[in-house]
Amino acid sequence: MPHFSIEYSANLDDRVDMRAVVELVRVSALETGIFPIGGIRVRAIRCETYAIADGRDGFAFMAMLLRLGEGRDLAARKKAGQHVFDRLSHYLDPLFADEGFALSFDMTINDKETSWKRNSIHDLLIAEARHG
Numbered sequence: 001m002p003h004f005s006i007e008y009s010a011n012l013d014d015r016v017d018m019r020a021v022v023e024l025v026r027v028s029a030l031e032t033g034i035f036p037i038g039g040i041r042v043r044a045i046r047c048e049t050y051a052i053a054d055g056r057d058g059f060a061f062m063a064m065l066l067r068l069g070e071g072r073d074l075a076a077r078k079k080a081g082q083h084v085f086d087r088l089s090h091y092l093d094p095l096f097a098d099e100g101f102a103l104s105f106d107m108t109i110n111d112k113e114t115s116w117k118r119n120s121i122h123d124l125l126i127a128e129a130r131h132g
Contacts, residue, residue: 002040004042004066005045007064008061009060022043025087026042029042034072058099061103065105067109069109069115081107088105
């Protein structure tokens, strides 16, 4: 259950292709090898109303949160997280040269006792792989 939620300031609309960001995060997550393809979700949430630092209009942010199921050790999580963050950060390098940009990435682990899921995507992908 690797679910990535990316909140971003609306003033990034003209500077960042969010479809490309979502796809980059999805592919980067797959590249780590620790996330099941059928569980990956990446969503971008545009924040219309926000305040940053001293209130300057030009400041922008992107804050990504990854919610994970239990079962991966800290070393694997750190390595995977660093890979995704590095790929995203590199893609967004031009924004750091602008007036002001903040990028953050955090992981949380869901307690399996209080996390419910129902997903037919895994079975579909397995069946497609078997039948070509």
